[in-house]
Amino acid sequence: xxxxxxxxxxxxxxxxxxxxxxxxxxxxxxxxxxxxxxxxxxxxxxxxxxxxxxxxxxxxxxxxxxxxxxxxxxxxxxxxxxxxxxxxxxxxxxxxxxxxxxxxxxxxxxxxxxxxxxxxxxxxxxxxxxxxxxx
Numbered sequence: 465x466x467x468x469x470x471x472x473x474x475x476x477x478x479x480x481x482x483x484x485x486x487x488x489x490x491x492x493x494x495x496x497x498x499x500x501x502x503x504x505x506x507x508x509x510x511x512x513x514x515x516x517x518x519x520x521x522x523x524x525x526x527x528x529x530x531x532x533x534x535x536x537x538x539x540x541x542x543x544x545x546x547x548x549x550x551x552x553x554x555x556x557x558x559x560x561x562x563x564x565x566x567x568x569x570x571x572x573x574x575x576x577x578x579x580x581x582x583x584x585x586x587x588x589x590x591x592x593x594x595x596x597x598x599x
């Protein structure tokens with residue numbers, strides 16, 4: 465027969481174990497953006513307006529950038545793309561993407577880069593982003 469104290473302790477331990485497993489999974493995903501998941505998201509959410517890869521399979525609005533064009537735009541940065549995805553401009557819908565989904569889309573865009581002048585959108589795993597200079 466379990467006492468109330470033992471039941472509470474067991475619940476606390478079980479909750480901690482679940483949170484640990486969930487946070488570990490989120491941490492691993494945050495370290496490993498997936499271009500495959502990013503492409504799947506882009507096809508599902510963006511292809512009605514943007515050419516995501518290759519040629520358009522349907523009519524897209526004139527003047528809307530292709531994913532390859534976005535990836536290779538001079539001065540392009542992960543921060544700029546993230547900001548547009550977090551606070552989209554009209555007529556772009558607010559898909560309310562998670563940070564992990566944004567990282568996946570950035571990883572997919574990275575695979576489309578052909579312009580060596582554009583810095584990488586995703587830093588290699590294990591590297592720190594550059595720290596701004598105070599000067």
